[in-house]
Amino acid sequence: MVELCAAGRGKPDDVRAWLASLAELIPVPDRFARYTMSRDATLNFLKIGEHTLDTLAGDGLRFRDSDGDRFFEQHDVWTLGFHSGTNRSVSELASKSVVRFCRGAAGEWVRPMSWRVRTFAACPEREKCDGTWTHAPIRPDLVHGRVLETTVGPGARAPEPSGQVGGKPATVVLDCVTESRGEKLPLRSPLARRLYRETLGELRSGEIRFQALPGALAAQPDLARSHRITNCMSTATYLAKTLTEGGLTARSRNGYLAGVGAMPHGWTEIYEDGVWKILDPTVAFVARRWHLKDAQADQFDEFCAGSPYNRLIPFDCEAGAALVSHTHDAVAFPEVPTEVDARAASAR
Numbered sequence: 001m002v003e004l005c006a007a008g009r010g011k012p013d014d015v016r017a018w019l020a021s022l023a024e025l026i027p028v029p030d031r032f033a034r035y036t037m038s039r040d041a042t043l044n045f046l047k048i049g050e051h052t053l054d055t056l057a058g059d060g061l062r063f064r065d066s067d068g069d070r071f072f073e074q075h076d077v078w079t080l081g082f083h084s085g086t087n088r089s090v091s092e093l094a095s096k097s098v099v100r101f102c103r104g105a106a107g108e109w110v111r112p113m114s115w116r117v118r119t120f121a122a123c124p125e126r127e128k129c130d131g132t133w134t135h136a137p138i139r140p141d142l143v144h145g146r147v148l149e150t151t152v153g154p155g156a157r158a159p160e161p162s163g164q165v166g167g168k169p170a171t172v173v174l175d176c177v178t179e180s181r182g183e184k185l186p187l188r189s190p191l192a193r194r195l196y197r198e199t200l201g202e203l204r205s206g207e208i209r210f211q212a213l214p215g216a217l218a219a220q221p222d223l224a225r226s227h228r229i230t231n232c233m234s235t236a237t238y239l240a241k242t243l244t245e246g247g248l249t250a251r252s253r254n255g256y257l258a259g260v261g262a263m264p265h266g267w268t269e270i271y272e273d274g275v276w277k278i279l280d281p282t283v284a285f286v287a288r289r290w291h292l293k294d295a296q297a298d299q300f301d302e303f304c305a306g307s308p309y310n311r312l313i314p315f316d317c318e319a320g321a322a323l324v325s326h327t328h329d330a331v332a333f334p335e336v337p338t339e340v341d342a343r344a345a346s347a348r
């Protein structure tokens with residue numbers, strides 16, 4: 001990590017690459033925009049210099065000036081980094097590390113694994129808050145797993161703040177050790193196979209562009225698609241909807257993709273041969289983007305059509321719905337800033 005930062009700082013920014021990424025960026029519609037990333041936070045996230053950020057702002061990267069600081073639109077910043085090709089931004093490094101497991105042999109995708117999962121959440125309004133927190137129930141049984149130990153469970157009273165989210169004191173709202181395992185479950189339905197391939201094809205061609213989306217937009221995949229954008233949640237909801245319209249039994253799922261750290265992730269489930277199978281075109285797309293070439297990428301594409309892999313931590317929650325909610329003084333906050341950490345607990 002030290003080497004990475006040092007190398008990043010020493011190398012001049014590839015301004016042309018940043019401008020190219022900006023030119024391709026499809027801004028989230030204005031009514032969903034969130035100007036929450038301060039100038040410093042944006043510089044740190046993209047790992048660029050001030051001159052480059054000013055050049056991007058001058059070329060159309062959206063911002064609002066307030067209280068003597070400049071705030072950038074958080075989804076635009078994530079997407080700008082992910083598609084920059086500079087290999088330095090947080091969105092690139094995080095997405096790259098979370099799918100790194102795909103490089104292992106197929107047996108590595110299904111072996112039993114234990115994870116310590118901790119979710120931190122910050123009250124959107126107060127530094128110190130004694131309100132109540134709710135986390136969707138964890139469901140490792142959906143990927144042949146089980147909960148091994150719970151320190152702070154869904155619905156439990158959250159302890160004093162012990163972490164940070166976005167610079168604010170945060171409370172642990174879930175702390176448990178869970179087991180997951182994958183299984184090779186090839187998809188049989190020709191319709192489901194076709195829809196999976198089409199969805200993956202759209203992502204790969206860029207016809208529907210993989211971007212960061214606000215939850216409220218991801219929950220409306222048709223609207224997102226009309227803007228030619230999607231994320232994992234939106235893709236999961238769209239695929240569940242089209243499978244259901246095609247007469248199949250399908251649903252979407254919200255969870256975490258665990259690796260080095262973890263990311264919120266959404267996928268689709270389809271009921272076939274008496275079991276729920278998993279369709280995850282987004283992870284196949286990101287895996288190929290970062291790590292896999294041709295034959296192995298084809299193998300992983302095929303695996304993600306039906307088979308659960310051992311990095312999925314599912315919750316009793318549809319893709320796009322909130323995993324964590326918060327209430328204080330009888331005011332409910334359906335969307336609260338959270339950060340999740342999931343790391344391998346012990347090999348079994």
Ligand SMILES: [Zn+2]
Nearest residue numbers: 123129131328
């Ligand atoms: Zn609160």
